[in-house]
Amino acid sequence: MPTYKLVYFNMRGRAEFARLIFAAAGVPYEDSRIEMNGWPGEYKDHCPFGQLPVLEVDGKVLAQSIAIARYLAKEFNLAGKNNWEQALTDMIVDEFTDIMAEMKSLWFEDDPEKKEALTQKFNTETLPRLLGYLEAILKQNGSDEGFFVGGSLTWADLGLVSINDLLSVACPGSFNNFPLLAGLIKRVRETPRVAEWIAKRPNTPR
Amino acid sequence: MPSYKLVYFNGRGRAELSRLIFKAAGVPFEDVRLDSSKGEWPGEWKAKAPFGQLPLLFVDGKVLAQSKAVARYLAKEFNLAGKTSWEQARCDMFIDEFEDIGAEVYKFAFEKDEAKKAELSGKFNSETLPRHLGYLEALLKENNGGKGYFVGDSLTWAGLGIANVYDLLGGTDAPFAKFPLLLALVKRVRENPKVAEYLKTRAQTSF
Numbered sequence: 434m435p436t437y438k439l440v441y442f443n444m445r446g447r448a449e450f451a452r453l454i455f456a457a458a459g460v461p462y463e464d465s466r467i468e469m470n471g472w473p474g475e476y477k478d479h480c481p482f483g484q485l486p487v488l489e490v491d492g493k494v495l496a497q498s499i500a501i502a503r504y505l506a507k508e509f510n511l512a513g514k515n516n517w518e519q520a521l522t523d524m525i526v527d528e529f530t531d532i533m534a535e536m537k538s539l540w541f542e543d544d545p546e547k548k549e550a551l552t553q554k555f556n557t558e559t560l561p562r563l564l565g566y567l568e569a570i571l572k573q574n575g576s577d578e579g580f581f582v583g584g585s586l587t588w589a590d591l592g593l594v595s596i597n598d599l600l601s602v603a604c605p606g607s608f609n610n611f612p613l614l615a616g617l618i619k620r621v622r623e624t625p626r627v628a629e630w631i632a633k634r635p636n637t638p639r
Numbered sequence: 640m641p642s643y644k645l646v647y648f649n650g651r652g653r654a655e656l657s658r659l660i661f662k663a664a665g666v667p668f669e670d671v672r673l674d675s676s677k678g679e680w681p682g683e684w685k686a687k688a689p690f691g692q693l694p695l696l697f698v699d700g701k702v703l704a705q706s707k708a709v710a711r712y713l714a715k716e717f718n719l720a721g722k723t724s725w726e727q728a729r730c731d732m733f734i735d736e737f738e739d740i741g742a743e744v745y746k747f748a749f750e751k752d753e754a755k756k757a758e759l760s761g762k763f764n765s766e767t768l769p770r771h772l773g774y775l776e777a778l779l780k781e782n783n784g785g786k787g788y789f790v791g792d793s794l795t796w797a798g799l800g801i802a803n804v805y806d807l808l809g810g811t812d813a814p815f816a817k818f819p820l821l822l823a824l825v826k827r828v829r830e831n832p833k834v835a836e837y838l839k840t841r842a843q844t845s846f
Contacts, residue, residue: 482774495728497735504728516715523708566690
């Protein structure tokens with residue numbers, strides 16, 4: 434087994450997806466957390482694009498949070514059973530990224546009136562539309578107890594749990610109208626290894 | 640060989656990387672370009688789109704969405720994605736960085752306020768872009784002194800990706816002036832016989 438070290442700030446943020454994958458797979462790793470006042474510091478030079486998170490595998494370095502998550506998912510057989518299934522998981526994960534990008538454009542809006550209007554639009558229109566697409570995928574799969582791809586847990590399902598961490602704080606109740614998504618989040622959070630991680634992980638605001 | 644259909648607008652945009660992958664691999668595909676002004680989009684296509692957007696890839700009639708997922712699927716099918724799981728992850732990393740550059744461009748590309756647009760594009764050209772290209776130049780240098788490719792020793796979709804960024808930035812050498820290894824790689828990719836053939840005949844579009 435290779436030695437894994439995941440380096441990020443002391444928060445869930447862009448590293449939690451990878452942490453959930455390690456947890457679900459039951460694979461040990463060093464969960465290295467840099468305090469904000471320790472950044473940039475020395476470690477920045479190790480970062481291919483000057484940013485965190487970074488994954489070290491036997492000392493070799495990988496950057497970009499989704500590339501990291503995908504690599505781990507594939508290593509731990511949580512990425513889909515063939516190229517097509519893997520592509521479907523990629524597609525779903527990219528949709529989570531799009532949801533996060535929409536949220537970020539809200540956060541970075543300085544004008545309070547504009548921000549209020551954008552937030553309204555996000556909560557009443559954009560987010561329900563995007564979650565609706567994901568709910569439809571689950572519905573098409575035809576089982577109430579299903580997963581996004583291939584009938585078993587993949588990193589796409591873990592990605593949903595990760596984005597729920599964010600949405601449950603920023604947009605509480607956003608899954609109220611999406612029972613299949615809500616059910617999947619609950620089922621995955623309750624699987625033993627994931628539940629254990631959620632219970633013991635550092636409790637940070639984001 | 641499966642039948643492939645790629646559906647997008649008449650532009651490079653978020654489909655061009657997939658087109659480059661098809662062309663570099665020498666794999667035929669139906670290159671569907673929808674004209675919104677004629678109602679072709681949304682038309683009947685939007686209902687077929689898992690997330691209501693283009694591009695879409697149909698493989699023997701099964702649909703895949705999200706431009707990077709589509710490109711990665713094709714790259715893997717055609718052995719242009721890296722030879723090991725690690726190499727594939729390194730390619731993914733470069734592709735995500737190109738996406739970050741694209742996202743910065745989109746921030747001002749659609750800005751209607753001329754003054755704001757000038758301010759944003761100024762910052763992009765003087766600060767943001769050189770920072771991104773600097774990282775890429777250094778990473779390229781780490782691989783065989785930068786004389787070859789980003790990953791491994793042969794062309795991957797990461798190389799096609801930087802050639803696509805070159806087009807996104809206006810298709811001139813100027814943005815790469817201080818990054819000779821990157822520029823040389825872009826040229827190498829553009830001179831790949833199948834890519835060069837495609838570049839000669841592809842539709843000239845505004846985006």
